[in-house]
Amino acid sequence: MRNILLFSAGVDSFIGYYYLRENYDVPNLTLMYFYNDKIPYAATELKYVLKFRDELMDKSADMRIISYPQYYSNIPCTDSFIPARNLIFALCTCFKLYNDYATAYLQSDGINIYLGGLRDDRIGDNSPEFCKHASKLLSASFDEQVTVKSVFDYKLSKYEIVEWFLKNHPLLAQHLVTHTFSCYSPINNDHCYACRACFRRNVSLQNIELLPFHDKQKLNDWIIEMKEHKDTYDPVRYEATLNYIEKLKQQEGEL
Ligand SMILES: [Zn+2]
16 A cells, blocks of 8 residues: 655645544655746745655655646646646656556555645545545556545644644644745745735644734735625634634734
8 A cells, every 4th residue: 555645845734744644554655745846936835845854754754756747837827726736646646656666556555645635625626526536537547546535534624633733742833833834925935924825824823823914904805705705614714713813913902
């Protein structure tokens, strides 16, 4: 059995690494990072991925850094949406294993490909339905049992996986601040603290450190939008978001 975790050094895949090792039997664990030099945050993301590999990753695990397929990396994408990303990653992972471990691959009893899928962050190519279809399609295509699934089985929210991590690894809490990265437009190789990716990360890490958010206009717009569409949000995510904003306001009031 080969076990693959799609890794990006974001909060989800960072915690996913620990959660996977502690809740599943995952021999031959390989972390796969897909590098796309066409997206503005790739160089900074890669820096964090390597920092994780060199400073925190267990030596029994393996990490592969793979370039995006040439054509795919030219597809225009918005900040938050890169079409069919997880399908391409899963497909490239199978090809990579096929090339690298041809003999062992043919004798293996299947491949598990883990995404960091959350309850409150389901999108087209990161959802239980996607996993079911991708598993079928890849198993048929490679004549091998390929299972695509979420480390968290889509049962936990971003806030809850951080809670899990704090409970099980209290001494490593600060690493979530120093060793995770998600930002759409980094400044000087670090977070901009003004984009939606930074905002979501800040919300999830609020019990470790109250990280700043610089774009007050965006913050106000998002609160209005959230309150208007309260029913469409996961309740835990909704609560955590408002709590973070409240704490920020309190802190500014004190300044
Ligand atoms: Zn940012």
